[in-house]
Amino acid sequence: MELLTAAEMRAIERAAIESGVATGRELMERAGRGVVAAILDWRPALARAPGRAAVLCGPGNNGGDGFVIARHLKMRGWAVDVFLLGAPANLPPDAAENCSLWREMGAIRPLTEAADGRRSVHDLVIDALFGTGLTRPLEGAARVCAARSWRRFGGAGAVVAVDVPSGMCADSGRALQAEPSDEAAATKCDLTVTFHHERLGHRLAQGPSQLCGDVRVVDIGLAGVPAAAARLGAPNRPGLSKTIGHKYSHGHALILSGGVGRGGAARLAARGALRVGAGLVTLAAPPAAIIENASRLDAIMLRSVKGIEGISELLVDRRINVVALGPGLGVGENTCAKVGAALANEERGAVLDADALSSYQDEPETLFRLTRGRSVVLTPHMGEFGRLFPAVAEKLVAPAARGPAFSKLDAARAAAALAGCIILLKGPDTVVAAPDGEAVVVSAHYERACPWLATAGAGDVLAGMIAGLIARGFHPFRAAESAAWLHQEAARGFGPGLIAEDIPERLPAVFRDLGL
Ligand SMILES: NC(=O)C1=CN([C@@H]2O[C@H](COP(=O)(O)OP(=O)(O)OC[C@H]3O[C@@H](n4cnc5c(N)ncnc54)[C@H](OP(=O)(O)O)[C@@H]3O)[C@@H](O)[C@H]2O)[C@@H](O)CC1
């Protein structure tokens, strides 16, 4: 599924209008009608018993959709109060036409009346203030309305956004705010109905976690998706379904373990690599940690390695086609030396996580010299990301004062370009980006939400799963994308109470469900 930016959506709309596929009016009619149908399908009780709706219309075409919605709700027996920000005379042409049509059916009141403090009596509030044309933070009555939505508009049964919650940047999912002290304001919705394809903002940052509620996509008869910015991540079924042949044909992953009492992370990673289908998985541990590991591992092979030389000697074996390291290694020069040894052979893939990333916080460029142009995946969480890419992270945490705002996708892309390899930036809105700009959002939101995945050790398992897929011959980008999806899916299937150990053990069920 494609994820569009506001500019891409505008280009698609323009192309449709210019080629005569539809007029702007027709698109607006389909959009407004589609929103009403989507709402009634979403909450069938609203279809059975029409109540009272407030439609908040903005000064652009999002407001135009609002007038269409008001008309269709009224035709279905709803009592409808329409509020407008600005004057009808300032509306763009299609919105103005629909404003006129509405005026034949009912009154228009200034938005300030909706913003005043009285309790709302509405069963439904339609937020048609701003859509993809939002360029700056909300102010005045629009801001008050958005802020009130956090208190559910007094008595309102449901708050529904047209296209995007007003105040939210469609490209980043961030609420626009003028300065850090300025509390970000965007409408908090129960449902967001968008058109053609989802926007990036429906999948990133606060969009899915706080603002959109549920999301429905309405088909308004637009064809084609020219060069979309990104898409929703998915498992690579053909790659995963390749039948298991000789164990060596599915590669050999090496996981580097920390010292005594610090091997748990590597064991979790190794288990992830094995369950995701690596032919062989070896865990390399310092001699003192061998007994500890031997008592905990069966199918995973164990090798004692002494120092950096030990790792290099082991890696003379070219059948080891990927190394995963970082978890449990500790931050410091010794870990940097291990990264150097792991990346010495150009043909080998690598997954660097946790301490393997943080060890380079003082000189990230040293790491990037090793990773550039290589089959390497870096898997930072936001904290590690900030250590390796401080300038990029700063842009992401600075208040989003103008739309389109710098997004998590922009950040991962910028980082991938700097490091010259694949970046997987973790979160419920995981982004995987490549140096050439290709990017996916692997989303654990909406029906795929699994907040219990944020558990200690889950990241170690993910690093191992990526390594396991690279061992199997996946391109590192596809390995990161598929592993992130499988990782979420395993957590989803397990449910609350999940601990990291459960994730690898759930993978066979996930594969079964995928029909593999
Ligand atoms: N694309 C499609 O295929 C289809 C699109 N459709 C619909 O059109 C919507 C996009 O419409 P749109 O481009 O007119 O933008 P919209 O969001 O209504 O706002 C623009 C106005 O707001 C103003 N403004 C901005 N920020 C502001 C602020 N903070 N405070 C105050 N004002 C602010 C801005 O002024 P300016 O920034 O230019 O000064 C401008 O006047 C889209 O979301 C969808 O619902 C559908 O009908 C079907 C097909």
Ligand SMILES: [K+]
């Ligand atoms: K809106």
